Amino acid sequence: MSPSAAQPSAALTIRADLWEARRASDWLAAAAHAQNVPPDQVVRLDHCLDEALANVIRHGGPTALSSPVHLQFRVRRQAGASTAELSVSDAGVAFDPSAGIAATLPPASLADATPGGLGLLLIRNFSDDLSYRHSQGRNNLTITVSWRDEPSPTPQS
Amino acid sequence: MGIRFQDVNEDLRRIVLSGRLDTAGSEEIARQFGELTLTSKAVVVHLSEVRFLSSMAIGILLKGAKAVQRMGGGLALHVGENEVVIRTLEATGINQLIPTFEDGQDAEKAVVK
Numbered sequence: 001m002s003p004s005a006a007q008p009s010a011a012l013t014i015r016a017d018l019w020e021a022r023r024a025s026d027w028l029a030a031a032a033h034a035q036n037v038p039p040d041q042v043v044r045l046d047h048c049l050d051e052a053l054a055n056v057i058r059h060g061g062p063t064a065l066s067s068p069v070h071l072q073f074r075v076r077r078q079a080g081a082s083t084a085e086l087s088v089s090d091a092g093v094a095f096d097p098s099a100g101i102a103a104t105l106p107p108a109s110l111a112d113a114t115p116g117g118l119g120l121l122l123i124r125n126f127s128d129d130l131s132y133r134h135s136q137g138r139n140n141l142t143i144t145v146s147w148r149d150e151p152s153p154t155p156q157s
Numbered sequence: 158m159g160i161r162f163q164d165v166n167e168d169l170r171r172i173v174l175s176g177r178l179d180t181a182g183s184e185e186i187a188r189q190f191g192e193l194t195l196t197s198k199a200v201v202v203h204l205s206e207v208r209f210l211s212s213m214a215i216g217i218l219l220k221g222a223k224a225v226q227r228m229g230g231g232l233a234l235h236v237g238e239n240e241v242v243i244r245t246l247e248a249t250g251i252n253q254l255i256p257t258f259e260d261g262q263d264a265e266k267a268v269v270k
Binding site (some may be wrong): 019021025028043045048050051053054057080110111113115118119121122125138 | 168179180184209212213215216218219220222223226228241245248249250251254255
C-alpha cells in the first residue's frame with residue numbers, strides 16, 4: 001500500500017429536504033461500512049451530515065431548495081492512521097460553517113439559551129477538520145474525521 | 158423515533174424519547190413534546206433509548222425546559238450510559254443548563270419538590 005492510499009469514493013445526489021437527508025444518512029452508513037470505517041467515526045460523520053443538510057434546508061434559501069445537493073465520501077489510509085472525508089455541495093446562499101464558529105459558545109443560562117448555533121457547535125465538535133470554499137455558485141464543505149487504526153493481530157507461527 | 162409518556166402522579170411526568178432524533182425525526186415529535194411540557198411542573202425526559210440527537214432535538218428540549226421553568230417547575234434529563242447522547246449534550250453545553258443524570262431516580266428526585 002502506498003503511504004497515503006485513497007479508497008474509491010462514493011457519491012450521492014439528493015434533493016434538499018429532510019427526508020432526503022435520511023436517505024443520505026443511510027448512504028453514508030453503507031459507504032462507510034464498505035470501507036471498514038469504525039462505527040464511532042460513522043456516528044460523528046452522521047451527526048455532521050444531518051446538521052450540514054439541515055443548515056442548507058433551513059438557511060440556504062430558494063435556490064438551495066430547488067437545486068440538487070451533491071455528497072461525496074472518501075477514505076484515506078496511511079500507516080496506522082486513517083481519515084474519512086465527507087463533502088457536501090449545495091447551491092444555497094454562501095455560508096462558511098467553518099468561519100465564526102469560535103464565537104458560537106454555549107449559552108450561559110437556560111433563559112439565554114436559543115437553538116441558534118447549536119448545529120454549528122455539533123459539526124465542530126464531531127469533526128476533526130472543516131474546510132470550505134465557494135465556487136461557481138456552490139458551497140463546498142468538507143468534513144473530516146480521523147482515527148488510529150487498530151494494529152493487525154500478529155500471525156501465529 | 159418515538160415518544161411516550163407516563164404521569165407517575167400529580168407531580169411527576171415521565172417522557173420517554175427513543176430512536177433516531179435527527180432533524181426529520183425531531184420535527185415529528187416536536188408538537189407532542191411541547192404539549193407534554195406545558196401541563197406538568199415536574200418532568201423527566203428519558204433519553205437512554207435515543208441513538209441520535211440532533212440540534213433540532215436539543216432545541217425542543219430547551220423549549221420544553223423553559224416552559225416548565227416558567228411554571229415554577231423543573232425538567233431534568235436521564236441519559237443512562239448513552240455515550241452518543243452524553244457527548245452531544247456536552248458538545249452543546251446543554252448538560253450545564255438542564256440538569257442531566259445517569260440515574261433515572263436521581264433525575265426524578267431533582268425535579269420533584
